[in-house]
Amino acid sequence: MNISIFGLGYVGCVGMACLAKQGHNMIGVDVSEEKVNRVNSGQSTIIENGIDALMDYGFKHNLIRATKDYNEAVLKTDISFICVGTPSSDNGHLNLEYIYQTAHEIGEALTKKNTFHLVVIRSTVFPGTNLKVGELIEEISGKKRNSDFAVVSNPEFLREGSAVSDYMNPPLTVLGSSFPIAIEIMKELYKNTNAPIEVVDIEVAEIIKYVNNSYHALKVVFANEIGNICKLLSIDSHEVMRIFCMDNQLNISPYYFKPGFAFGGSCLPKDLKGLTTLAHDLYLSTPVLNAIDDSNRKHIRQVIHQIEKTGKRKIGFCGLSFKAGTDDMRNSPIVNVIEALYGKGYDVRIFDSNVSLSRLIGKNKSVITEKLPHLDSMLQDDLSILTDWAEVLVISYKDKIFKSMSIIPGQIIIDLVRIEELESCENYYGLCW
Ligand SMILES: NC(=O)c1ccc[n+]([C@@H]2O[C@H](COP(=O)([O-])OP(=O)(O)OC[C@H]3O[C@@H](n4cnc5c(N)ncnc54)[C@H](O)[C@@H]3O)[C@@H](O)[C@H]2O)c1
Structure with missing residues (x-):
C-alpha cells in the first residue's frame, strides 16, 4: 500500500520503518526540515534498537522518503497515519493543536484528490478527537466522511527503547471507525501482525491508551510503596513482587477489573487497613495505598x-x-x-x-x-x-x-x-x- 506518515518522531519513524519492512511504500511528512533530511539520507530521526537497519532497508529499496509537502504526500498515498505529538498544555490539558493542524493539511490536500483516502489516528488523543478530525477534514475539503474519506482510531502501544519489537509484536491491535470499509482496509494492512485485532467503538479506541498508561503508572507507584514497606522490615521486595506476580488468578488477571460497586467483605478492608497502619507506624508515607479506602x-x-x-x-x-x-x-x-x-x-x-x-x-x-x-x-x-x-x-x-x-x-x-x-x-x- 502507499502510506503517508504525518509526524516523524518516535511513533511515526518506527511505524514508517516497520511498514516499509513489510513492503509498503512510505512517505513521511514533518514540519522539521532536519527530520525530513535525515529520512531522505536513509537515517532514523530517533535512537532506537533495530531502527537503523530498518531505515537502511527501506531507503535502499526505495520504500522510504520524506517531505514537508503534505499535499504531495496525501496525493501520492491512499492512507495517512497521524503520528504528531499531543503534549500537555501549560495548564495540564491535552494540546491537540498539531492534530488539528494535520487534519487541516489533509483536508486541504483532499480538495485535489478524487480517490478515497483513509486517515488513521495513531497519536494518543481524547475521546471525540476522531469525530472532530472528520468534521475538520469535511469542512476544509468539501468531501464527505465515510464516502470520500474515513477516519480510523488505531492507538499505538509501543514503548521507547523496545519500540521496533513492540511495533512488530503488539499485545493487540485496536481499531475504531464508523466506516466498516475502513476497518477492512486496516485489517488487510495488519494481516501479517501476529496479534488479535479488536474492533471497538471509536471512543473506546481513543480512551484505551490513557487507561493503559494510568494503570502502568499505578503499577510503578504501587510496587514502590510496597518496596518501601518491605525495605523497612528487611524483607526482599523483589522477591515479594515476584511471588505477587505469580498469582495470575487474582493478581495479574482480569479478576477485579470490572467497574462496579465498592469492595468489602471480611478481608480486603481489614488487610488494606492493616498494611497502611503498618506503614504509618513505620513513619512511611504511602499515599496511593491510603487513597484506596478514600476512593x-x-x-x-x-x-x-x-x-x-x-x-x-x-x-x-x-x-x-x-x-x-x-x-x-x-x-x-x-x-x-x-x-x-x-x-x-x-x-x-x-x-x-x-x-x-x-x-x-x-x-x-x-x-x-x-x-x-x-x-x-x-x-x-x-x-x-x-x-x-x-x-x-x-x-x-x-x-x-x-x-x-x-x-x-x-x-x-x-x-x-x-x-x-x-x-x-x-x-x-x-x-x-
Ligand atoms: N513516544 C512513545 O513512546 C509513544 C507511544 C505510543 C503513543 N505515543 C503517542 O504518539 C504521539 C506521537 O508521539 P511521539 O513520541 O512520536 O512524538 P514526537 O514529539 O517524537 O514526534 C512528533 C512529530 O510530529 C511532528 N509534527 C508536529 N506537527 C506536525 C504537522 N503539522 N505535520 C507534520 N509533522 C508534525 C513534530 O515535528 C515531531 O517530529 C503522541 O500522541 C504520543 O502520546 C507515543
Missing part, C-alpha cells in the same frame, strides 16, 4: 446520592451480603448504604436468599445489631413481593435470580454490578457504565 468510601456515597436523586422513598435492595452465595455482611458496603438511607427516613426492604436472621452468629450478627437493628422488619423472603412494592430497585451483587426479575413499568433500577439482562429496562442506571 472506596466515595464510591459508596455515590450510590447513596444516586438513590436520593431519584426522589423516591420506597427502596428495595436485592442483596445484602458483600457478594452472592454468602451470608457474610461484615464490611458489606451495601449495609452502609442501607444504614444511611434508613437513618434519613427512607422506607427500605431487602431480599437476600442467603441471609436469615435466626442463623446469624458472631461478628456477622453484631454487624447487624449495630448497623441495621430493624433488619427483621426490612427482610423480605419473596423477591416478587419486593419487586412489586419498590419504587427503586438496587441490585448489589450478581445472582442469576435477579436476571429474570419482573420489572414494573416506571420502576427505577440502580444496578451496581451490571446485570446485562436488565440493561434494556426503561429506567435503568448502571453505577459506572
Whole structure:
C-alpha cells in the first residue's frame, strides 16, 4: 500500500520503518526540515534498537522518503497515519493543536484528490478527537466522511527503547471507525501482525491508551510503596513482587477489573487497613495505598446520592451480603448504604436468599445489631413481593435470580454490578457504565 506518515518522531519513524519492512511504500511528512533530511539520507530521526537497519532497508529499496509537502504526500498515498505529538498544555490539558493542524493539511490536500483516502489516528488523543478530525477534514475539503474519506482510531502501544519489537509484536491491535470499509482496509494492512485485532467503538479506541498508561503508572507507584514497606522490615521486595506476580488468578488477571460497586467483605478492608497502619507506624508515607479506602468510601456515597436523586422513598435492595452465595455482611458496603438511607427516613426492604436472621452468629450478627437493628422488619423472603412494592430497585451483587426479575413499568433500577439482562429496562442506571 502507499502510506503517508504525518509526524516523524518516535511513533511515526518506527511505524514508517516497520511498514516499509513489510513492503509498503512510505512517505513521511514533518514540519522539521532536519527530520525530513535525515529520512531522505536513509537515517532514523530517533535512537532506537533495530531502527537503523530498518531505515537502511527501506531507503535502499526505495520504500522510504520524506517531505514537508503534505499535499504531495496525501496525493501520492491512499492512507495517512497521524503520528504528531499531543503534549500537555501549560495548564495540564491535552494540546491537540498539531492534530488539528494535520487534519487541516489533509483536508486541504483532499480538495485535489478524487480517490478515497483513509486517515488513521495513531497519536494518543481524547475521546471525540476522531469525530472532530472528520468534521475538520469535511469542512476544509468539501468531501464527505465515510464516502470520500474515513477516519480510523488505531492507538499505538509501543514503548521507547523496545519500540521496533513492540511495533512488530503488539499485545493487540485496536481499531475504531464508523466506516466498516475502513476497518477492512486496516485489517488487510495488519494481516501479517501476529496479534488479535479488536474492533471497538471509536471512543473506546481513543480512551484505551490513557487507561493503559494510568494503570502502568499505578503499577510503578504501587510496587514502590510496597518496596518501601518491605525495605523497612528487611524483607526482599523483589522477591515479594515476584511471588505477587505469580498469582495470575487474582493478581495479574482480569479478576477485579470490572467497574462496579465498592469492595468489602471480611478481608480486603481489614488487610488494606492493616498494611497502611503498618506503614504509618513505620513513619512511611504511602499515599496511593491510603487513597484506596478514600476512593472506596466515595464510591459508596455515590450510590447513596444516586438513590436520593431519584426522589423516591420506597427502596428495595436485592442483596445484602458483600457478594452472592454468602451470608457474610461484615464490611458489606451495601449495609452502609442501607444504614444511611434508613437513618434519613427512607422506607427500605431487602431480599437476600442467603441471609436469615435466626442463623446469624458472631461478628456477622453484631454487624447487624449495630448497623441495621430493624433488619427483621426490612427482610423480605419473596423477591416478587419486593419487586412489586419498590419504587427503586438496587441490585448489589450478581445472582442469576435477579436476571429474570419482573420489572414494573416506571420502576427505577440502580444496578451496581451490571446485570446485562436488565440493561434494556426503561429506567435503568448502571453505577459506572
Ligand atoms: N513516544 C512513545 O513512546 C509513544 C507511544 C505510543 C503513543 N505515543 C503517542 O504518539 C504521539 C506521537 O508521539 P511521539 O513520541 O512520536 O512524538 P514526537 O514529539 O517524537 O514526534 C512528533 C512529530 O510530529 C511532528 N509534527 C508536529 N506537527 C506536525 C504537522 N503539522 N505535520 C507534520 N509533522 C508534525 C513534530 O515535528 C515531531 O517530529 C503522541 O500522541 C504520543 O502520546 C507515543
